[in-house]
Amino acid sequence: MKHKSLVSINDYTKEEQLRILQLAEGFEKNPVQRIMEDYVVASLFFEPSTRTRLSFESAASRLGSKIVGFSEASNTSVKKGESLRDTILTVANYSDLIVMRNPIEGSARFAAEISPVPIINAGDGANQHPTQTLLDLYSIRKTQGTLDNLEVALVGDLKYGRTVHSLVIALCNFNTTFHLVSPVELKLPRSVKMHIKEKNLTYHQYTELEDVLPTSDVLYMTRIQKERFSDPLEYERIKNSYNLHADMIADTKDNFRVMHPLPRVNEIHTSVDKSPKAYYFEQALNGVYVRQALMAAILGIK
Amino acid sequence: MNNKKVKELKVSAIENGTVIDHIPAQAMFQVIRILNLENFENMVMFATNLESKKYGTKGIIKVSNKYFAPEEMNKIALVAPHASIIEIRDFQVVKKTVVEIPDKINDIVKCFNPNCVTNHEEVRAHFTVTDKEEIRLKCHYCEKITGKSTMEFR
Numbered sequence: 001m002k003h004k005s006l007v008s009i010n011d012y013t014k015e016e017q018l019r020i021l022q023l024a025e026g027f028e029k030n031p032v033q034r035i036m037e038d039y040v041v042a043s044l045f046f047e048p049s050t051r052t053r054l055s056f057e058s059a060a061s062r063l064g065s066k067i068v069g070f071s072e073a074s075n076t077s078v079k080k081g082e083s084l085r086d087t088i089l090t091v092a093n094y095s096d097l098i099v100m101r102n103p104i105e106g107s108a109r110f111a112a113e114i115s116p117v118p119i120i121n122a123g124d125g126a127n128q129h130p131t132q133t134l135l136d137l138y139s140i141r142k143t144q145g146t147l148d149n150l151e152v153a154l155v156g157d158l159k160y161g162r163t164v165h166s167l168v169i170a171l172c173n174f175n176t177t178f179h180l181v182s183p184v185e186l187k188l189p190r191s192v193k194m195h196i197k198e199k200n201l202t203y204h205q206y207t208e209l210e211d212v213l214p215t216s217d218v219l220y221m222t223r224i225q226k227e228r229f230s231d232p233l234e235y236e237r238i239k240n241s242y243n244l245h246a247d248m249i250a251d252t253k254d255n256f257r258v259m260h261p262l263p264r265v266n267e268i269h270t271s272v273d274k275s276p277k278a279y280y281f282e283q284a285l286n287g288v289y290v291r292q293a294l295m296a297a298i299l300g301i302k
Numbered sequence: 303m304n305n306k307k308v309k310e311l312k313v314s315a316i317e318n319g320t321v322i323d324h325i326p327a328q329a330m331f332q333v334i335r336i337l338n339l340e341n342f343e344n345m346v347m348f349a350t351n352l353e354s355k356k357y358g359t360k361g362i363i364k365v366s367n368k369y370f371a372p373e374e375m376n377k378i379a380l381v382a383p384h385a386s387i388i389e390i391r392d393f394q395v396v397k398k399t400v401v402e403i404p405d406k407i408n409d410i411v412k413c414f415n416p417n418c419v420t421n422h423e424e425v426r427a428h429f430t431v432t433d434k435e436e437i438r439l440k441c442h443y444c445e446k447i448t449g450k451s452t453m454e455f456r
Binding site for chain 1: 413415417418419420422423424425432440441442443444445446447
């Protein structure tokens with residue numbers, strides 16, 4: 001996987017994904033290793049994403065790497081009208097690896113095609129965010145002891161939520177049974193369901209959150225985003241569709257865990273936070289180990 | 303007066319070249335654009351809104367002294383899925399084929415997604431055809447599906 005850009009989760013085979021998870025376990029045991037001291041990582045955030053950026057920069061820093069870059073495009077040459085092509089070709093001169101977040105969809109694929117150094121896609125608009133998927137897989141495997149044959153419920157905005165799309169596609173390699181909970185307007189798109197059907201896996205669709213709680217191993221909650229709605233009234237109507245409270249998860253399975261890519265708004269009540277079944281903050285921490293593993297693998301250090 | 307005769311009068315026979323028949327009338331000018339016939343220097347004849355038993359109306363194009371590679375011709379399948387390609391040599395039909403929708407579409411279609419990198423940078427969209435019946439094209443860059451109703455040609 002040395003020098004192999006990660007743009008879409010499908011760029012890596014199941015075996016390659018598992019190798020990253022395995023490396024990440026090593027970094028979880030021993031997160032501070034000076035193995036990237038001779039490397040420079042460029043962190044190009046054309047739109048702000050504090051969580052993802054800090055996770056990558058923390059991961060790189062703990063491995064001793066230097067980091068160059070910007071956290072928003074407003075005071076860079078991009079503002080002056082520089083093309084993405086020119087920005088990438090220039091920054092590639094200064095770095096060994098580029099981590100990029102860009103609101104333009106397909107920008108990461110384009111960058112990977114023209115860049116002489118590997119690209120890690122840290123989110124390209126509504127398209128892909130593969131490191132989130134890897135950390136989700138890592139979190140599921142860690143809490144369930146396996147990725148195989150699980151009952152996974154995905155809740156909220158299944159139509160536009162890119163983390164949901166990538167996670168569903170990735171889980172199709174592991175014989176997952178999918179429980180899809182969403183308002184009718186925000187159902188999982190056909191293009192994603194196609195992956196489930198291709199593998200002859202089972203999915204069930206629901207509109208009520210309560211219906212999936214007793215059977216699920218993993219409850220993956222997502223935020224319903226205001227910016228997805230052209231009609232503000234429609235958003236107001238839908239936004240409170242799913243709210244998870246502590247009393248709702250009392251009778252779930254012992255191995256049941258609540259995950260969320262964060263940030264959450266009101267879909268998980270803070271009363272859930274104290275439950276041992278709440279896993280979203282640990283999930284975010286796992287992102288650091290997974291990103292360490294990914295960078296080390298792409299640079300050919302591990 | 304019989305229809306066939308009228309057609310023959312409207313578009314006379316060519317000695318050598320290619321006849322593209324059964325083009326949906328409304329797709330005529332798209333076919334011309336896709337095959338870049340606008341910049342073609344030999345004789346090109348075309349007629350549209352001709353009567354067709356099978357399709358109601360149709361268009362036909364005759365291009366002199368030019369034979370197309372199948373890959374080139376298959377590009378028009380997106381707009382003219384039933385077009386037949388007739389190779390003429392010495393006024394005789396030597397070969398007749400039907401276009402097929404290719405697995406990949408390069409250069410000719412725009413990605414419908416306004417937020418796709420191909421609509422922002424100097425890079426052309428290319429697509430994998432994920433559904434040949436309904437015609438669904440998956441963009442190599444933004445991975446969104448451009449369908450029949452959203453398809454625009456460059």
